[in-house]
Amino acid sequence: MDELVALCKRRGFIFQSNEIYGGLQGLYDYGPLGVELKNNLKQAWWKDLVFDRDDVEGLDASILTKPDVLKFSGHEDTFTDPLVDCKDCNSRWRADQLKSNKCPSCGSKNLTDPRPFNLMFKTSVGPVEDNNSFAYLRPETAQNIFTNFKNVIDSTSKQLPFGIAQIGKAFRNEITPRNFVFRVREFEQMELEFFVTPGTDDQWHETWVNSRLNWWDQQGVSKDNLELYRVPENELAHYSKATVDIMYKFPHGLEELEGIANRTDFDLGSHSKNQADLNLQSNVLENNESNARLAVQDPETKKWIVPYVIEPSAGVDRGVLAVLNEAYNVEELSDGKTRTVLNLKPHLAPIKAAVIPLKKNNSELVNIASNIKKDLQRLRLGRILLENSGNIGKSYRRHDEIGTPLCITVDFETLEDNSITIRDRDTMQQKRIAISELSKFLEDLIIN
Numbered sequence: 466m467d468e469l470v471a472l473c474k475r476r477g478f479i480f481q482s483n484e485i486y487g488g489l490q491g492l493y494d495y496g497p498l499g500v501e502l503k504n505n506l507k508q509a510w511w512k513d514l515v516f517d518r519d520d521v522e523g524l525d526a527s528i529l530t531k532p533d534v535l536k537f538s539g540h541e542d543t544f545t546d547p548l549v550d551c552k553d554c555n556s557r558w559r560a561d562q563l564k565s566n567k568c569p570s571c572g573s574k575n576l577t578d579p580r581p582f583n584l585m586f587k588t589s590v591g592p593v594e595d596n597n598s599f600a601y602l603r604p605e606t607a608q609n610i611f612t613n614f615k616n617v618i619d620s621t622s623k624q625l626p627f628g629i630a631q632i633g634k635a636f637r638n639e640i641t642p643r644n645f646v647f648r649v650r651e652f653e654q655m656e657l658e659f660f661v662t663p664g665t666d667d668q669w670h671e672t673w674v675n676s677r678l679n680w681w682d683q684q685g686v687s688k689d690n691l692e693l694y695r696v697p698e699n700e701l702a703h704y705s706k707a708t709v710d711i712m713y714k715f716p717h718g719l720e721e722l723e724g725i726a727n728r729t730d731f732d733l734g735s736h737s738k739n740q741a742d743l744n745l746q747s748n749v750l751e752n753n754e755s756n757a758r759l760a761v762q763d764p765e766t767k768k769w770i771v772p773y774v775i776e777p778s779a780g781v782d783r784g785v786l787a788v789l790n791e792a793y794n795v796e797e798l799s800d801g802k803t804r805t806v807l808n809l810k811p812h813l814a815p816i817k818a819a820v821i822p823l824k825k826n827n828s829e830l831v832n833i834a835s836n837i838k839k840d841l842q843r844l845r846l847g848r849i850l851l852e853n854s855g856n857i858g859k860s861y862r863r864h865d866e867i868g869t870p871l872c873i874t875v876d877f878e879t880l881e882d883n884s885i886t887i888r889d890r891d892t893m894q895q896k897r898i899a900i901s902e903l904s905k906f907l908e909d910l911i912i913n
């Protein structure tokens with residue numbers, strides 16, 4: 466983990482947030498390369514779940530959330546962790562994560578009894594701060610998918626089964642943020658709520674678990690390092706009938722990368738008015754004052770059905786950490802030296818290709834390199850960089866370390882025959898091809 470954290474800082478993937486003022490625990494910022502990697506991972510998710518399907522629609526809803534939503538979702542009552550304080554060193558820990566009831570910081574057993582600590586951040590909305598003016602920063606993106614259920618159905622005429630996908634920030638006041646971006650207080654989630662007819666939910670649950678496992682594998686997170694954990698009944702969240710966690714071997718241990726829950730009709734039922742005539746399967750909260758009936762009408766029987774929902778919920782930041790960890794390699798070379806390389810899948814690489822003129826500031830070479838950059842950039846495959854450093858060896862090393870799959874060198878032969886040298890990041894093999902062949906070559910590399 467330390468090597469990965471050092472690389473992230475050195476090369477501009479991830480920085481500690483508010484660093485120049487001493488930092489703020491549990492918050493990180495994504496730098497020039499990190500933002501590209503993160504966007505590419507999100508895009509790959511969106512492509513797989515929205516663009517490649519016709520039964521999923523997208524959404525981008527607000528972060529500030531009315532307390533009623535999180536009251537009826539059950540979060541106000543249940544979204545808590547048991548907290549203990551060490552009376553000797555004043556540090557604070559999650560009770561369920563303490564080993565043998567000792568303070569992990571000073572080893573003291575002089576701890577307070579566990580007490581519930583609500584993980585939701587509050588803020589006030591509008592100019593007057595009082596008990597009625599507060600809102601929560603959402604602790605998961607899911608709830609405004611449920612509150613928008615009717616809007617999406619009415620505007621798209623979707624029939625069951627169908628899903629709503631959203632990527633966005635979520636906030637949890639974690640007691641002990643740790644392990645780099647694994648457990649943070651501000652993070653991003655990629656969540657799909659997939660609505661199905663009750664009775665078909667178990668089958669859909671399995672389908673989504675397999676689909677998500679394959680997707681992570683396609684992002685370079687090998688199935689060999691992933692495990693499924695079927696959450697036992699006594700550990701299930703309040704809304705869940707069954708949950709399968711996709712666990713990844715992070716550098717600090719095997720932990721959750723994504724959770725896939727069968728949330729039943731709990732959420733739509735909880736946010737609906739007139740619950741009595743909805744024939745709900747699960748025990749939802751009563752006295753709801755919402756003005757919507759979040760249900761669909763069976764076209765034949767005309768009965769209202771509250772769909773069950775399967776929720777694959779993945780953390781973007783944990784995803785970035787897993788992808789980086791899988792890609793990070795230090796290789797022994799034949800000359801006894803080592804090279805650090807990020808073997809990222811090309812579609813995730815922050816920079817798709819670096820175009821390098823052999824001689825710095827040679828206007829003829831730089832002009833050709835600059836035109837190649839512009840042409841390749843037009844393909845909209847991601848960022849293409851003109852690397853005018855004049856030091857080929859150094860450029861190769863830097864681009865290996867940041868995962869650029871292709872380096873393109875423009876040299877004096879180029880002036881004669883319009884050919885360039887391309888170098889493959891993984892094999893380090895070089896070959897010459899015509900400039901006219903480059904677009905197709907890059908497209909094949911990034912898209913396939």
Ligand code: ATP
Nearest residue numbers: 639647648649652721722723724778779780782783
């Ligand atoms: P954990 O048990 O690790 O606290 P969780 O079960 O509470 O996680 P979920 O509520 O299922 O997590 O959230 C879905 C996903 O959101 C998780 O699989 C994870 O990838 C991500 N996530 C949750 N909490 C955090 C956090 N504090 N920092 C980064 N990512 C998080």
